[in-house]
Amino acid sequence: MIESFKQLEEIARDRDLADVFLESDEQEHAVPAEDILEALRKRRAVMRDCVERGKSGGDSMGKLVGNEARLLHQAFQEGRTFLDPLTVKAELYALSVMGENARMGVIVAAPTAGAGGVVPGMLLALEEERNVDPEKTVRALVVAGGIGSIIALSANISGAAGGCQNEVGVASSMGAAGVAYMMGGTTRNCIHAAAIALKNTLGLVCDPVGGLVEVPCVKRNALFAVHGLTAAQLALAGVESVIPMDEIVEAMVRIGRSLPRGLRETAEGGLATTDTGRAIAQRLKDEANRRRAEKAAERERAAQERKTHVTS
Amino acid sequence: MAVRHDRKVSILDVMGPVMVGPSSSHTAGTARLGRVAREILDEDPLHVRFSLHPPLAATYRGHGSDFALVGGAIGLNVDDPRIPEAIRIAEQMGVTIEFGEEDLGDVHPNTVHIEIKGPTREVEIVGSSIGGGVIEVFKINGFQTRFKGDSPTLLLFYRDRPGMISEVTKIIAEEGINIASLYCSRKQRGKDAFMQIDVDSPLSEEALRRICSALDVVDARYLDRIP
Numbered sequence: 001m002i003e004s005f006k007q008l009e010e011i012a013r014d015r016d017l018a019d020v021f022l023e024s025d026e027q028e029h030a031v032p033a034e035d036i037l038e039a040l041r042k043r044r045a046v047m048r049d050c051v052e053r054g055k056s057g058g059d060s061m062g063k064l065v066g067n068e069a070r071l072l073h074q075a076f077q078e079g080r081t082f083l084d085p086l087t088v089k090a091e092l093y094a095l096s097v098m099g100e101n102a103r104m105g106v107i108v109a110a111p112t113a114g115a116g117g118v119v120p121g122m123l124l125a126l127e128e129e130r131n132v133d134p135e136k137t138v139r140a141l142v143v144a145g146g147i148g149s150i151i152a153l154s155a156n157i158s159g160a161a162g163g164c165q166n167e168v169g170v171a172s173s174m175g176a177a178g179v180a181y182m183m184g185g186t187t188r189n190c191i192h193a194a195a196i197a198l199k200n201t202l203g204l205v206c207d208p209v210g211g212l213v214e215v216p217c218v219k220r221n222a223l224f225a226v227h228g229l230t231a232a233q234l235a236l237a238g239v240e241s242v243i244p245m246d247e248i249v250e251a252m253v254r255i256g257r258s259l260p261r262g263l264r265e266t267a268e269g270g271l272a273t274t275d276t277g278r279a280i281a282q283r284l285k286d287e288a289n290r291r292r293a294e295k296a297a298e299r300e301r302a303a304q305e306r307k308t309h310v311t312s
Numbered sequence: 313m314a315v316r317h318d319r320k321v322s323i324l325d326v327m328g329p330v331m332v333g334p335s336s337s338h339t340a341g342t343a344r345l346g347r348v349a350r351e352i353l354d355e356d357p358l359h360v361r362f363s364l365h366p367p368l369a370a371t372y373r374g375h376g377s378d379f380a381l382v383g384g385a386i387g388l389n390v391d392d393p394r395i396p397e398a399i400r401i402a403e404q405m406g407v408t409i410e411f412g413e414e415d416l417g418d419v420h421p422n423t424v425h426i427e428i429k430g431p432t433r434e435v436e437i438v439g440s441s442i443g444g445g446v447i448e449v450f451k452i453n454g455f456q457t458r459f460k461g462d463s464p465t466l467l468l469f470y471r472d473r474p475g476m477i478s479e480v481t482k483i484i485a486e487e488g489i490n491i492a493s494l495y496c497s498r499k500q501r502g503k504d505a506f507m508q509i510d511v512d513s514p515l516s517e518e519a520l521r522r523i524c525s526a527l528d529v530v531d532a533r534y535l536d537r538i539p
Contacts, residue, residue, distance in 0.1 A: 001320055021323060029322045029462075030512045039324055046330050061334065062374060101333030104376060104396045109336035111326045111444045116336075119327075145323035152321045158337045158443030160367065160421040166443070174326075211374040213334040265421070266367055267374075288373060 005191055005245035012187040018139040021146030040141045043108045047120035050107050054096025062212040069095040086129040091222040094121030098218040111148045111157045114213045117221030118171035122179050122228050132182050140178035147177045147194050155253050159206030159265040162256020169201030172228040179232035195241035197231035199248045205263035207270025210281040329445045331390040337422050338375030341441025344538050346384025348449055349437050351535050355430035357407050360385045363414035367421035389539045455506035456497045461538030463492055463510045469531040472498045472505035480523055487519045
């Protein structure tokens with residue numbers, strides 16, 4: 001079992017990183033490499049679908065978000081964007097996935113649903129813009145998943161456990177390694193890409209308005225997809241993280257533990273308790289209560305009707 | 313270091329699951345917990361009660377955890393687009409549903425106690441959704457265990473006596489099947505006991521029949537990997 005990034009670097013120094021992860025997973029979970037690849041081909045297709053569906057936008061469950069992808073898509077098509085196409089697409093695809101997610105659409109948790117836009121944003125944008133073979137993207141998903149599985153040995157991957165660093169931070173780190181791999185980076189480049197990305201998300205809190213995966217989650221996914229791309233860029237140029245990846249993960253766990261409960265997905269701090277955040281939460285609560293009351297009244301009416309029916 | 317998992321999470325667990333949004337811990341994980349209860353019950357439920365640990369009780373509604381828990385409890389998969397309709401579907405099936413709050417102690421924030429009743433049986437589990445759709449059920453019908461639903465698993469309820477574990481594991485060994493993990497607990501010496509055996513590959517009907525007909529087995533449940 002690969003227990004640390006240090007060990008990974010030794011094992012995979014002169015080898016294809018995806019092959020190393022596939023082998024290790026096969027040994028550990030008795031799932032043949034081809035089955036993992038096949039499952040990930042399907043997941044890449046779900047990500048693609050999501051990106052297509054999501055571009056047109058639409059209201060989310062809490063109605064706080066929904067049009068981000070549509071607006072950016074429009075701007076891009078009309079030539080009104082100023083960033084390079086790779087960056088714009090990474091943002092757009094991340095927004096699309098997160099819009100679908102907030103509508104209770106079918107998505108791929110990568111590694112979580114709340115951070116599910118980052119990896120497809122980075123990898124699918126790169127695939128398109130640099131004409132990468134989709135099979136290489138699938139192998140980059142292996143690399144990203146493998147990186148995440150080592151992080152998960154010491155950290156719970158959830159905002160409730162350690163804040164958003166544990167979700168979007170980890171996604172950005174996984175995606176950065178995937179991008180470095182797709183661009184032909186070495187194992188060392190990939191690990192440093194992951195390290196640079198993760199290190200610079202430490203301390204990121206989880207403070208969703210009204211407890212929904214909407215604000216700030218949707219836009220944050222877009223921004224951290226770009227963050228991951230820039231981390232991969234540095235690593236591919238040979239820039240390395242001074243703090244080794246294993247120690248960064250340890251720091252993340254420690255920081256997560258010291259975060260107050262209010263900043264760990266409980267919606268009891270940060271953005272959630274700003275004036276606007278509170279007002280939105282109150283509105284959501286009122287709406288939910290109204291719906292419940294309506295439903296109860298409806299049930300009551302139905303029961304009355306049944307009674308009248310029986311007596312007549 | 314934080315919690316070290318007993319087994320490494322697989323690539324497909326990290327880069328997945330494919331699921332209905334919006335939250336892997338609040339939607340996918342909770343749907344899987346509901347599904348575990350349903351699979352152990354092994355019949356259509358009539359009544360389900362979900363007692364949520366306070367942090368989950370505070371956040372579940374906005375994430376659709378109520379739809380997800382109920383969806384799982386009526387047998388829907390985490391990627392089933394009907395999950396947003398699960399409560400209505402359950403009502404149509406005649407299942408009564410209750411939600412409550414319960415302090416479950418020093419556990420993961422997203423922990424739930426599920427009591428599910430069918431025409432002939434009832435089952436009770438306590439489990440956590442620890443992120444990314446990954447779950448850990450640590451109590452089944454009052455017995456301590458560690459169930460993750462990531463491999464085929466045999467649950468045995470039996471009367472505690474010497475030699476029971478070796479009899480059962482011998483049958484599995486004769487099948488040429490590797491045991492990934494084994495958890496045992498009991499309520500009292502010589503009384504109700506429980507064994508959970510996670511296997512690397514599926515058990516044959518014949519092996520299950522032999523195990524179930526062993527003396528002192530009160531009840532047995534064989535579960536596939538929980539999707």
